[in-house]
Amino acid sequence: MAKKSTKTRNLREDCIVEALSIIGEDGLENLSLREVARRVGVSHQAPYKHFENREHLLAEVVGRCFDAFSKHLHTRKLTGDPTEDLASLGNAYIRYALNHPLEYRLMFGTSLPDPDKYPAMLEKAQYAYAILRDMLTQLFAANSRQKGADADLDAFFVWATMHGLATVLKSPSLATLPVTPSKLGKALPHAFQRVRAALKADLPA
Amino acid sequence: MAKKSTKTRNLREDCIVEALSIIGEDGLENLSLREVARRVGVSHQAPYKHFENREHLLAEVVGRCFDAFSKHLHTRKLTGDPTEDLASLGNAYIRYALNHPLEYRLMFGTSLPDPDKYPAMLEKAQYAYAILRDMLTQLFAANSRQKGADADLDAFFVWATMHGLATVLKSPSLATLPVTPSKLGKALPHAFQRVRAALKADLPA
DNA sequence: CTTTCAAAGTAGACAGCGTCAACTGTTCTG
DNA sequence: CAGAACAGTTGACGCTGTCTACTTTGAAAG
Numbered sequence: 001m002a003k004k005s006t007k008t009r010n011l012r013e014d015c016i017v018e019a020l021s022i023i024g025e026d027g028l029e030n031l032s033l034r035e036v037a038r039r040v041g042v043s044h045q046a047p048y049k050h051f052e053n054r055e056h057l058l059a060e061v062v063g064r065c066f067d068a069f070s071k072h073l074h075t076r077k078l079t080g081d082p083t084e085d086l087a088s089l090g091n092a093y094i095r096y097a098l099n100h101p102l103e104y105r106l107m108f109g110t111s112l113p114d115p116d117k118y119p120a121m122l123e124k125a126q127y128a129y130a131i132l133r134d135m136l137t138q139l140f141a142a143n144s145r146q147k148g149a150d151a152d153l154d155a156f157f158v159w160a161t162m163h164g165l166a167t168v169l170k171s172p173s174l175a176t177l178p179v180t181p182s183k184l185g186k187a188l189p190h191a192f193q194r195v196r197a198a199l200k201a202d203l204p205a
Numbered sequence: 206m207a208k209k210s211t212k213t214r215n216l217r218e219d220c221i222v223e224a225l226s227i228i229g230e231d232g233l234e235n236l237s238l239r240e241v242a243r244r245v246g247v248s249h250q251a252p253y254k255h256f257e258n259r260e261h262l263l264a265e266v267v268g269r270c271f272d273a274f275s276k277h278l279h280t281r282k283l284t285g286d287p288t289e290d291l292a293s294l295g296n297a298y299i300r301y302a303l304n305h306p307l308e309y310r311l312m313f314g315t316s317l318p319d320p321d322k323y324p325a326m327l328e329k330a331q332y333a334y335a336i337l338r339d340m341l342t343q344l345f346a347a348n349s350r351q352k353g354a355d356a357d358l359d360a361f362f363v364w365a366t367m368h369g370l371a372t373v374l375k376s377p378s379l380a381t382l383p384v385t386p387s388k389l390g391k392a393l394p395h396a397f398q399r400v401r402a403a404l405k406a407d408l409p410a
Numbered sequence: 411c412t413t414t415c416a417a418a419g420t421a422g423a424c425a426g427c428g429t430c431a432a433c434t435g436t437t438c439t440g
Numbered sequence: 441c442a443g444a445a446c447a448g449t450t451g452a453c454g455c456t457g458t459c460t461a462c463t464t465t466g467a468a469a470g
Contacts, residue, residue: 011447028316029234032427043449045429050447054428108376110315111233115381125378152388153395156373160396164369167313168361172320183357190358190408191365197406198399216418237456248420250458255418259457 012050014040019061024102028110033057059118065103066124072096073131082139083196089135090162090192097166104170108163132159139199154199165191217255219245224266229307233315238262264323270308271329277301278336287347288401294340295367295397302371309371337364359404370396 018039022031033054034044051057073092078085097104107125115122136158137151165188168174223244227236238259239249256262281297283290302309312330320327341360370393373379379389 033429034427042447044427045450046448048429105316108372111310112377115378122378122381126382129378129382150388150391150395152384153392154399156384156392157396157399160369160373161366162369163373164365164367167372168365168368171313172317183355186355187358187361190355191362193408194359194362194403194406197408198403201399201402201406203395203398203402238458239456247418249456250421251419253458 011040011042011046015047015050015057016060016064019057020064020102023061023106028058028106031058055113056118059113059121062106062112063118063121063124065100065107066121066128068100068103069096069107070124070128070131073128082142086135086139086158086199087192087196089132090158090195093132093162094166094169094188098170101170104166109167129159158195158199161191161195216245216247216251220252220255220262221265221269224262225269225307228266228311233263233311236263260318261323264318264326267311267317268323268326268329270305270312271326271333273305273308274301274312275329275333275336278333278340287344291341291344291363291404292397292401294337294344295363295400298337298367299371299374299393303375306375309375313368314372334364362403363400366396366400 015036018036019031022035022039031054033047033051036057037044037047040046047057051060073089073096076085076088076092079088113121115125133152133155136155140151140154169184169188220241223241224236227240227244236259238252238256241262242249242252245251252262256265278294278297278301281293284293312333318326320330338357338360341363342356345356345359374389374393
């Protein structure tokens with residue numbers, strides 16, 4: 001039975017892996033269950049034993065991306081200094097987006113499968129968000145100059161900014177914009193400085 | 206001849222309008238030239254007289270979105286006060302994204318048709334970006350007490366943040382996050398405050 | 411006014427897709 | 441050992457994009 005479960009898990013796993021690679025090569029819109037089956041070497045119906053339909057497979061792929069993303073965010077060394085750790089979190093976020101544009105796009109760029117229909121995928125997405133939010137909560141707990149500071153609000157702000165930076169930096173339109181590379185290289189550190197300054201500031205009531 | 210050119214322009218125009226509405230109803234992945242033809246009331250091949258293929262139609266739709274976006278950004282009254290105008294630009298940006306989520310998604314969310322292949326679309330996108338960047342550059346030029354301040358860098362920061370806020374605010378995952386609506390209502394003003402604070406701050410060398 | 415000719419629209423065909431139904435074989439269970 | 445659960449195969453259906461070949465049309469040229 002061990003053999004069987006291994007075998008079945010293999011096809012399932014293979015499909016997910018192959019799906020991601022197809023998306024990378026031919027784009028999301030050209031992902032087809034039949035092509036997956038062909039590459040894995042099974043009949044065109046075999047994947048349906050493991051995924052209800054195309055969207056279920058896609059949800060699984062996206063879920064894996066969130067897993068990898070969360071893992072990446074977690075596997076950093078923490079210094080204990082909240083400011084430092086926050087910066088490192090931001091760096092990790094951007095680095096992942098830039099180094100894994102395909103996966104990042106799948107998670108945030110394209111129109112996802114409806115999260116309501118895929119609770120497993122949704123949970124993984126929420127987990128990734130929770131990492132960011134918890135980190136900021138800690139930051140404010142340690143750095144309690146701002147008593148009334150609402151970590152959720154700032155988590156949202158930081159998250160949005162990181163996401164915006166990541167998206168804009170690798171937007172296909174950007175490559176064609178009249179922006180010098182040297183300026184582009186400064187853009188990210190500059191934005192990080194701005195965010196740091198923003199979070200330090202006392203806000204008016 | 207006027208009549209003819211009107212007529213043909215009508216089918217072309219009708220296709221674009223219908224395409225957008227199909228995307229709104231059934232999603233981008235369910236946009237089909239055949240359905241467009243059906244709704245417009247012509248044979249399944251008629252649209253091919255006006256669009257080489259599905260992607261060309263889509264590029265045209267996206268181009269129109271950029272046009273509308275540019276127009277929206279332009280039609281604001283300026284007060285002359287840089288800080289005020291900057292805030293108003295930010296608001297205009299976010300407002301468009303929130304009021305026209307479908308169009309905004311098409312421009313920035315989904316995987317676009319390859320810009321290299323559709324120079325007309327690309328040009329419109331660059332024009333919209335130029336508006337944004339020019340306004341920001343001007344505002345910062347008028348604004349910055351900081352000597353070495355590079356307006357381009359701040360423009361980039363603000364643009365990315367606005368884009369991030371817009372995207373995250375209407376991301377489907379957001380609706381399912383454990384965030385109360387009241388908090389969500391505060392999120393945007395809070396982020397704007399943070400951005401304002403960020404831009405006011407003196408940055409370390 | 412008639413001819414002509416390109417553009418616009420129609421009709422049919424083809425392969426590829428997602429997915430349903432029915433079948434075969436293999437493996438675990440009672 | 442019987443049989444049920446499950447993985448995989450085959451075939452079919454209607455949908456899609458797009459090719460080719462046809463017909464209509466309406467403006468311009470003679």
